[in-house]
Amino acid sequence: MHPHSHVHPHTHAHHHGAGASERRIGLAALITGVFMIAEFAGGLVSGSLALIADSGHMLTDCAGLTLAWLGFRLARRPPDGRRSYGYDRFGVLVAFANGLLLFAIAGWIVVEAVHRFRAPSPVLGGVMFWVALAGLAVNLIAFRLLQSGDHRNLNVRAAALHVIGDLLGSVAALAAALVILSTGWTPIDPILSVLVALLILGSAARIVRDAGHILLEGTPAGLDAGEIATSIKAAVQEVHDVHHVHAWSLSQERPIVTLHARISDAGSAPERIAGAIKSHLKAHYGVEHATVELEFEACADQLDPLSRNSRQDP
Template sequence: MAHHDHSAAGHHHHHAANEKKVARAAVLTGLFMVVELVGGLISGSLALIADAGHMLTDFGAMILAWSAFRLARRPADWKRTYGFDRFSVLAAFVNGLMLFLVAIWICWEAWGRLSDPAPVMGKVMMWVALAGLAVNIAVFVILTRGGGENLNIRAAVLHVIGDLLGSVAALIASIVIIYTGWTPIDPILSVFVALIILRAAWAVVRDSAHILLEGAPVGFDRDAVTHQLQDEVPGVSKVGHFHAWSITQERSMATLELTVDPATDAQDVKTRVKTWLSEQHGITHVTIELCR
């Protein structure tokens, strides 16, 4: 039992470290998002505003990761037996839908500016874009330091990589404007950033909607798993009414009906099935109804 306590404490420590990391990254991102938005409005650069919009997606991803760590520390209360885990999924879904709107607005605005080019202050734009690049690199370093493959952190890191591209796009646009004075490059590259945002938004909406609609865990094939259980676990004669779904990306659940060989001890078989599902598919909450 001592070993278990140690691992739980280690896990908790890891959670706390992750929570701090994400909090730092979120504060940096949130502050700079405002700087970039103001810089975009002052310089008249849509690419900067688009990149600020992308930073909003990063900020959302980090706030979600942070809230997931916070919530993981509180026990499930009796009314909401899944803890508040689902809340983060719902928040991700809403965040994703908002991003669609942001991206569509950027494209709309870009279209207007292409038909009627506005003046852009290239130098202001360049300095803000450079600072944005620096902040993105700093956030990337904060999040990837010390490893720990957490899904939420991984999601945040992917957002930051997308945002690095956004800052690079704004930087390229500013250099083109400084040297050639060709302002349409700004709305053109802002559309490029909007496409990155759309891609991120689509992924977020798709994954969170799948969880909210009680979809099967990612990569889970019910028929294949049913056959594997019947073939690989001793004492199992039949598996029926097998359902699997997720509370959050990390927490998968399953229910099934199990018919065991008369010669075996039903409880033993039940335990074996639970262990197998946990080891092979990471499904830790399994409810089994025994059939004779």
């Protein structure tokens, strides 16, 4: 993959747009949260498991939107002595816990659906229909709000995906209500509730996978140590070897790279070479925080017999 394919420029317009995106996500979270309570109540009144399942899905969407909003708020807080990298990891930690909660909610829906199959209960199709229709309208409003946000921001894109999943859940509940009203066949309710549970499981798997990857200091998507080393050597002529390349991220939007670079000309200004390497990483890979250790002869880690990193990393 060509290095230029990973360009992630951070413009002033992007930073100014963060405030508008924060307000839109906050409003979408508020609308979703209020209707989630109404939909859960409607599910209890009508006896519809599909509505209760969809309200559970809306709970996860509300949590995801709230996390996105908190992410914008906390990202503005400056680093301090105890958190030198700032507060970006807060959102990752809560997202991981939220993903585990999603699994629990989906499991409860499936267990309840099995009970409904074994012992069918009456469902008020009319109440179910109007509550599901209102839910669809609320999700369309929330989706419209997020569509007007900054599409380059990962928080906005992830929040929009949450709402799309909830749109499908509302459609499923609406379809179940129509089937019950027209045929009286109530098993459609637990069947479609299981489909909603599968949607929740899909979201949960992605959230846990992505958050876990970040918490385990996994290499961000699009960053390859070998490719980074090759591109730096090609871009900065004084550099003839790059090793000890490590890449991880504080959040999905803040990748970090550390590396050793051996330069051939001891007379060159090291500050200029380090600056050129950092500029290359920022322009081609979107890495705004990089630590570069310059070497003129042997790697310092190789010369220190007490170092645990005495072998050279690829």
